[in-house]
Amino acid sequence: xxxxxxxxxxxxxxxxxxxxxxxxxxxxxxxxxxxxxxxxxxxxxxxxxxxxxxxxxxxxxxxxxxxxxxxxxxxxxxxxxxxxxxxxxxxxxxxxxxxxxxxxxxxxxxxxxxxxx
Numbered sequence: 001x002x003x004x005x006x007x008x009x010x011x012x013x014x015x016x017x018x019x020x021x022x023x024x025x026x027x028x029x030x031x032x033x034x035x036x037x038x039x040x041x042x043x044x045x046x047x048x049x050x051x052x053x054x055x056x057x058x059x060x061x062x063x064x065x066x067x068x069x070x071x072x073x074x075x076x077x078x079x080x081x082x083x084x085x086x087x088x089x090x091x092x093x094x095x096x097x098x099x100x101x102x103x104x105x106x107x108x109x110x111x112x113x114x115x116x117x
Contacts, residue, residue: 078102
């Protein structure tokens with residue numbers, strides 16, 4: 001029993017990709033794919049975590065999180081809260097409404113007050 005578990009754990013560990021497979025290539029490496037077509041993008045990061053870069057037209061662009069984690073967490077908390085509030089009969093309505101409200105609120109909170117301009 002122990003031997004089979006040890007073999008299964010060893011095979012599972014060997015099947016996992018290494019972290020270096022997902023790392024960016026060094027700057028001196030030949031460019032393939034996106035970098036070959038669009039060149040390197042120099043990102044600048046502000047104190048609040050938003051990444052900015054300068055486009056070919058000279059304008060500054062930014063990228064920030066889309067609030068997916070907040071949406072999922074808000075939906076889960078909202079569903080639990082809605083189910084706790086709706087105590088009569090079938091509680092599916094409270095659960096669904098709580099999940100929808102929690103998802104909207106969690107998404108907005110995760111995005112934050114900063115706007116990309």
